[in-house]
Amino acid sequence: MAAVADDGFRVLDEEALVEYIKATPALRAQLGEQLDGLTIKEVGDGNLNFVFIVIGSAGSLVIKQAIPYVRCIGASWPMTKERAYFEALALKEHGRLCPNNVPEVYHFDRAMSLIGMRYLKPPHIILRKGLISGIEYPLLAQHMSEYMARTLFFTSLLYHSTSEHRQAVAEFCGNVELCRLTEQVVFSDPYKIAQYNHWTSPYLDHDAEALRTDDTLKIEVADLKSMFCERAQALIHGDLHTGSVMVTSDSTQVIDPEFAFYGPMGFDIGAYLGNLILAFFSQDGHANKDNDREEHKRWILRMIEETWNLFHQKFVSLWNENIDGHGEAYLADIYNTPELRLLVQKKYMTDLFHDSLGFGAAKMIRRIVGIAHVEDFESIVDESKRASCERRALDCAKTLLKERRRFETICEIISVVQDFSAH
Amino acid sequence: MAAVADDGFRVLDEEALVEYIKATPALRAQLGEQLDGLTIKEVGDGNLNFVFIVIGSAGSLVIKQAIPYVRCIGASWPMTKERAYFEALALKEHGRLCPNNVPEVYHFDRAMSLIGMRYLKPPHIILRKGLISGIEYPLLAQHMSEYMARTLFFTSLLYHSTSEHRQAVAEFCGNVELCRLTEQVVFSDPYKIAQYNHWTSPYLDHDAEALRTDDTLKIEVADLKSMFCERAQALIHGDLHTGSVMVTSDSTQVIDPEFAFYGPMGFDIGAYLGNLILAFFSQDGHANKDNDREEHKRWILRMIEETWNLFHQKFVSLWNENIDGHGEAYLADIYNTPELRLLVQKKYMTDLFHDSLGFGAAKMIRRIVGIAHVEDFESIVDESKRASCERRALDCAKTLLKERRRFETICEIISVVQDFSAH
Numbered sequence: 022m023a024a025v026a027d028d029g030f031r032v033l034d035e036e037a038l039v040e041y042i043k044a045t046p047a048l049r050a051q052l053g054e055q056l057d058g059l060t061i062k063e064v065g066d067g068n069l070n071f072v073f074i075v076i077g078s079a080g081s082l083v084i085k086q087a088i089p090y091v092r093c094i095g096a097s098w099p100m101t102k103e104r105a106y107f108e109a110l111a112l113k114e115h116g117r118l119c120p121n122n123v124p125e126v127y128h129f130d131r132a133m134s135l136i137g138m139r140y141l142k143p144p145h146i147i148l149r150k151g152l153i154s155g156i157e158y159p160l161l162a163q164h165m166s167e168y169m170a171r172t173l174f175f176t177s178l179l180y181h182s183t184s185e186h187r188q189a190v191a192e193f194c195g196n197v198e199l200c201r202l203t204e205q206v207v208f209s210d211p212y213k214i215a216q217y218n219h220w221t222s223p224y225l226d227h228d229a230e231a232l233r234t235d236d237t238l239k240i241e242v243a244d245l246k247s248m249f250c251e252r253a254q255a256l257i258h259g260d261l262h263t264g265s266v267m268v269t270s271d272s273t274q275v276i277d278p279e280f281a282f283y284g285p286m287g288f289d290i291g292a293y294l295g296n297l298i299l300a301f302f303s304q305d306g307h308a309n310k311d312n313d314r315e316e317h318k319r320w321i322l323r324m325i326e327e328t329w330n331l332f333h334q335k336f337v338s339l340w341n342e343n344i345d346g347h348g349e350a351y352l353a354d355i356y357n358t359p360e361l362r363l364l365v366q367k368k369y370m371t372d373l374f375h376d377s378l379g380f381g382a383a384k385m386i387r388r389i390v391g392i393a394h395v396e397d398f399e400s401i402v403d404e405s406k407r408a409s410c411e412r413r414a415l416d417c418a419k420t421l422l423k424e425r426r427r428f429e430t431i432c433e434i435i436s437v438v439q440d441f442s443a444h
Numbered sequence: 445m446a447a448v449a450d451d452g453f454r455v456l457d458e459e460a461l462v463e464y465i466k467a468t469p470a471l472r473a474q475l476g477e478q479l480d481g482l483t484i485k486e487v488g489d490g491n492l493n494f495v496f497i498v499i500g501s502a503g504s505l506v507i508k509q510a511i512p513y514v515r516c517i518g519a520s521w522p523m524t525k526e527r528a529y530f531e532a533l534a535l536k537e538h539g540r541l542c543p544n545n546v547p548e549v550y551h552f553d554r555a556m557s558l559i560g561m562r563y564l565k566p567p568h569i570i571l572r573k574g575l576i577s578g579i580e581y582p583l584l585a586q587h588m589s590e591y592m593a594r595t596l597f598f599t600s601l602l603y604h605s606t607s608e609h610r611q612a613v614a615e616f617c618g619n620v621e622l623c624r625l626t627e628q629v630v631f632s633d634p635y636k637i638a639q640y641n642h643w644t645s646p647y648l649d650h651d652a653e654a655l656r657t658d659d660t661l662k663i664e665v666a667d668l669k670s671m672f673c674e675r676a677q678a679l680i681h682g683d684l685h686t687g688s689v690m691v692t693s694d695s696t697q698v699i700d701p702e703f704a705f706y707g708p709m710g711f712d713i714g715a716y717l718g719n720l721i722l723a724f725f726s727q728d729g730h731a732n733k734d735n736d737r738e739e740h741k742r743w744i745l746r747m748i749e750e751t752w753n754l755f756h757q758k759f760v761s762l763w764n765e766n767i768d769g770h771g772e773a774y775l776a777d778i779y780n781t782p783e784l785r786l787l788v789q790k791k792y793m794t795d796l797f798h799d800s801l802g803f804g805a806a807k808m809i810r811r812i813v814g815i816a817h818v819e820d821f822e823s824i825v826d827e828s829k830r831a832s833c834e835r836r837a838l839d840c841a842k843t844l845l846k847e848r849r850r851f852e853t854i855c856e857i858i859s860v861v862q863d864f865s866a867h
Contacts, residue, residue, distance in 0.1 A: 183627060183673055187620040194614035197607050204606060204772065213777040236784045243774055243788060250606055250773070252674050349627065350673070351666055354636040361659045365666060 029132035030102065032088055035061045038073055041135075042084075047128040048137045053079025065092065069100065069279070074140055081142070082127060087134040087279070091202075093393075094217070100198060104279040105134035107196040111281030112138065114256060115172045122168040122273050141267045141274050148266040148273075152300040153307065153397055155317045162324050164273035165266070165293060166331035173286045174339040176256035178350040186283075190253040193282040200250070200282055203259065207387045208246035212239055217392035224408030228415055229390045241422055245379050253283035261289045262296040262384070264395075287376025290332065295381030295418070297325050298438055299388060299397050302414035305442075306401030318442070322435050329374075329431040337366055375425045378434065382422035389415050417441035452555035453525065455511055458484045461496055464558075465507075470551040471560045476502025488515065492523065492702070497563055504565070505550060510557040510702070514625075516816075517640070523621060527702040528557035530619040534704030535561065537679060538595045545591040547697055564690045564697050571689040571696075575723040576730065576820055578740045585747050587696035588689070588716060589754035596709045597762040599679035601773040609706075613676040616705040623673070623705055626682065630810045631669035635662055640815035647831030651838055652813045664845055668802045676706035684712045685719040685807070685818070710799025713755065718804030718841070720748050721861055722811060722820050725837035728865075729824030741865070745858050752797075752854040760789055798848045801857065805845035812838050840864035 033041060042048045043056055052059070055078045065072035065085075069092050073084040087105035091098040109129040116123035128137035151158065178186055210218055212232055220229050232238065258265065259280025267274045301321045304314040344362070345353050356365055388395045389411045398414075401407035417438055421428075428434060456464060465471045466479055475482070478501045488495035488508075492515050496507045510528040514521040532552040539546035551560035574581065601609055633641055635655055643652050655661065681688065682703025690697045724744045727737040767785070768776050779788055811818045812834045821837075824830035840861055844851075851857060 178670070178673055183624055184620050186673070187617040187623070191614040191617035194610040194617070197610040200610070201606055209775055209778060213775070213780075233778075236781075236787060239778055239784065240788055240791060243779070244791075247601070247773060250601055250609070251676050253676065254674050350670060352632055352636065355632060355656075355662055356666070357636075358659075361662065364659060365663055368663060368667075 030089075030134060032071070033073075033084075033086055033133075033135070035063070035073070038075070038084060041133075042075065045128060045130075045137070048082060048084075051080050051082045051127050051137070052077040055079040069093070069104075076140070081140040083124075083138050083140045085136045085138065100202065102134035104196065104199050105129075105136055106131050107193065107199070107281055108277070108279035109136050110192070111256065111258065111278035112136070114176070115168075115258070115275070115278065115281075118175045119168050119171040122164055122275055124274050124276060141272075141276075144269045145267045145272065145274065146269075147264055148268045149263040149296070149300070149396055151268055152263060152297075152321065153303070153400060155304075155307070155312065155314060157317070157320050158268050158270060158273070160271060161268065161273055162327035162331055165275075166328050166335055168273070168275055169261075169290055169293070169332050170335035170339060173255045173257070173289065174336055174343075176283075177254055177286070178348060179340055180343055180346060180348045182347050183349050186253070189256065190283040193256065196280070196282045199259070199280045200284075203280060204246060204250065206392055207383055208242055208249065211387045211391045212242060215392075218390055219392070219394075220390045221398075221404055221408040221411055224405060225390070225411060225415075228412055232386065232390060232419075235419070237423055238419060241379065242383060245376075245383055245422075248285045248376065249288060249380075252285045255283065255286045256281060257284045257286060257289045258292075259284065259288070261292040262395075263293070263300060264296075266293075285376055285380070287373055287378075288380045290329075290373070290377040291379065291381030292384050293381075294325055294328065294377060295384040296388075296395070297321055297328070298381070298417065299385055299395055299414055301325075301438060302410050302417070302442065303395075303397035303401065306398070306403070306406050306410045322438065325438075326431050326435055329377075333370055337370065340366060371429065374428070374431075378421050378425035378428060382418040382425070385414055385418035386422070389418075413441045453512075453557060455494070456496075456507075456509055456556075456558070458486070458496070461498070461507060464556075465498065468551060468553075468560070471505060471507075474503050474505045474550050474560070475500040478502040492516070492527075499563070504563040506547075506561050506563045508559045508561065523625065525557035527619065527622050528552075528559055529554050530616065530622070530704055531700070531702035532559050533615070534679065534681065534701035535559070537599070538591075538681070538698070538701065538704075541598045542591050542594040545587055545696055545698055547699060564695075564699075567692045568690045568695065568697065569692075570687055571691045572686040572719070572723070572819055574691055575686060575720075575744065576726070576823060578727075578730070578735065578737065580740070580743050581691050581693060581696070583694060584691065584696055585750035585754055588698075589751050589758055591696070591698055592684075592713055592716070592755050593758035593762060596678045596680070596712065597759055597766075599706075600677055600709070601771060602763055603766055603769060603771045605770050606772050609676070612679065613706040616679065619703070619705045622682065622703045623707075626703060627669060627673065629815050630806055631665055631672065634810045634814045635665060638815075641813055642815070642817075643813045644821075644827055644831040644834055647828060648813070648834060648838075651835055655809065655813060655842075658842070660846055661842060664802065665806060668799075668806055668845075671708045671799065672711060672803075675708045678706065678709045679704060680707045680709060680712045681715075682707065682711070684715040686716070686723060687719075687818075689716075708799055708803070710796055710801075711803045713752075713796070713800040714802065714804030715807050716804075717748055717751065717800060718807040719811075719818070720744055720751070721804070721840065722808055722818055722837055724748075724861060725833050725840070725865065726818075726820035726824065729821065729826070729829050729833045745861065748861075749854050749858055752800075756793055760793065763789060794852065797851070797854075801844050801848035801851065805841040805848070808837055808841035809845070812841075836864045 060076040062074045064074055071086045075082050087102040089102045090096045091100045112126050124139040126138050258278045265277045304318045308314040356362055398407055398411055483499040485497045487497055494509045498505050510525040512525045513519045514523045535549050547562040549561050681701045688700045727741045731737040779785055821830055821834055
């Protein structure tokens with residue numbers, strides 16, 4: 022068994038995990054008190070944590086433990102294990118707001134940085150893998166738009182009083198180390214020479230260099246970074262890419278909100294849509310003579326379009342349903358005619374659309390030239406082909422980021438994506 | 445002596461104050477341990493607190509005590525006395541950053557919501573009263589631009605790391621009740637029917653009503669309110685009008701930062717410049733056959749122009765001096781050419797200028813139709829004359845608020861103000 026630190030923290034191996042579960046009533050209960058012959062499998066394929074699937078004869082669960090450094094780098098990159106606290110908080114809050122799309126938390130142990138939560142059974146797989154395999158999910162746009170609309174609306178000043186809001190903002194200010202990781206890998210490293218940056222070399226050498234000398238782009242990125250650091254608009258997931266979503270044909274579950282904090286809504290929406298666009302651009306690299314992937318590409322574009330449009334519709338519906346609530350951004354006494362309400366909503370949603378495009382594009386860029394790449398591209402073995410897919414995505418992202426304010430509808434974005442795909 | 449509440453709080457009268465001072469070493473020391481025959485005078489002419497000037501034979505000080513309601517309204521409008529804690533924090537932080545323009549704090553007692561601080565001796569008077577009297581202060585623009593540049597720059601992400609920043613933001617989130625007061629009286633009440641709204645009636649009845657039906661204005665005000673509630677740009681004073689500044693010909697002291705929190709910088713700059721503009725528009729109401737006030741009006745306009753221009757210059761100088769510091773908004777590795785730095789600074793300062801105009805205009809409007817008016821206008825006895833001054837200020841403010849994004853320089857603002865003055 023691992024040594025216990027002063028603060029009560031110890032990294033659990035499988036044996037220690039069994040002892041821990043046996044000693045924890047909330048976890049025992051989920052396993053129906055049947056604790057003999059548990060099957061335990063470590064599956065943490067992310068960049069940061071240990072994740073154990075625990076299956077017994079009468080139940081199952083997942084144990085996620087944060088360790089005090091970035092797992093994919095090692096002890097040389099320390100990272101607070103307090104992130105587990107914020108992950109548990111966000112899972113509970115988002116789960117309360119959208120229970121159908123967030124796994125239930127059974128147990129949280131702050132000293133151990135350990136969360137016990139629902140095991141998302143097969144055939145649940147990571148959405149990113151599904152997209153790479155060319156699988157379509159008929160309810161995906163419905164579910165993801167619902168998740169984003171509910172979690173973002175109900176934690177914004179459209180629903181919160183400013184008292185509730187500032188209290189929650191203060192609590193999540195504590196998740197600063199994870200915010201700093203995002204600041205570095207999304208808004209800084211791709212635009213400078215940085216130790217862990219990499220790209221499909223030599224093909225993209227010039228493209229990577231071009232980012233570092235693109236003044237217009239860097240000015241826009243600074244704006245986005247300021248918004249990320251300063252604007253407490255809603256409780257965002259903070260890392261809502263397609264690897265943070267598990268899916269089956271009828272279930273969509275959002276996991277891993279350890280980057281959660283009060284930030285700009287567009288960061289979540291953009292992360293998700295931007296990763297769908299990356300999935301789109303990667304498809305040509307997965308085409309073969311049996312499957313040209315054209316149908317899957319069309320489906321991904323439809324997903325992008327439907328997700329935004331459904332999000333827009335659901336978000337505005339929530340707004341209208343709560344127009345006389347305690348939300349303090351737009352008091353009913355002041356924004357008191359249907360015409361004015363429409364004007365205000367149009368402006369709000371257009372600003373949010375532009376923010377989402379900016380953040381989405383920044384997330385695309387960092388996945389091509391930064392530290393952490395996406396399997397959508399990495400799994401394309403032919404480097405020349407991969408680079409060609411990546412370059413289209415990169416060029417598309419640069420256009421979206423720089424020119425985002427000229428777009429009004431998601432249809433226009435689909436056209437831009439298609440234009441870059443045909444290049 | 446007043447009854448002591450469970451939390452140790454009791455409102456001090458003069459007698460109790462003497463006992464308190466005798467029992468408090470830091471205060472005794474300021475009075476040179478000469479505690480007999482103290483002269484005590486209550487001078488709280490603001491809306492919220494008790495303020496005692498204490499003068500002994502060997503020293504002096506001021507005692508400010510917050511009470512748990514809005515003094516000018518009474519116990520029917522409760523207001524946390526914790527505001528004294530945030531006032532003391534802000535006085536210390538802003539005092540550290542700009543010691544020449546912030547009075548020293550000798551003692552803070554959280555349970556008693558009591559601050560002991562430097563007495564700003566005569567001839568110090570409230571700037572607003574000086575402006576009404578037609579007095580000119582040769583160093584005012586120099587001092588106020590210095591105060592704003594230093595307090596805002598050093599508490600922003602241009603100087604802070606994001607770790608420092610989020611920690612400080614979280615602390616000041618606790619000052620939510622005072623923020624809510626601002627939200628109500630600045631961004632809400634003037635645009636709806638509200639209990640304590642008043643204006644020079646019947647002259648301005650139509651003007652007040654026009655605010656409540658001006659959709660363009662209300663949309664812009666919503667934007668400013670969101671920025672106020674969501675954007676943690678710097679530690680702002682939060683109530684930087686000309687009644688929060690005490691002056692002599694060679695001293696400028698900023699007092700009363702009980703509304704301090706991490707908010708948009710433009711709120712402070714706008715509050716100050718907006719109140720100078722109010723002072724300008726009020727001058728015609730103070731003119732008489734001996735003094736047409738034209739020279740004083742020109743001086744106030746010069747103050748507005750110089751304050752912004754000096755602020756701009758000092759703020760950018762601080763930025764350049766700290767370009768290789770630990771501020772994280774614009775990393776030196778990325779914003780690495782003089783040309784790019786210039787572009788970035790130009791954009792930042794232009795955005796800040798527009799924010800300042802918007803907030804300044806909102807502060808002007810609320811002083812004419814909201815709960816708390818300014819002595820600049822209130823001291824004009826002839827109601828018709830007063831209303832005429834107020835209307836010009838109001839119309840000017842509406843233009844500045846709605847059209848702020850088309851202005852680039854403070855000269856243009858001076859022209860707008862002059863145009864409305866000639867109406």
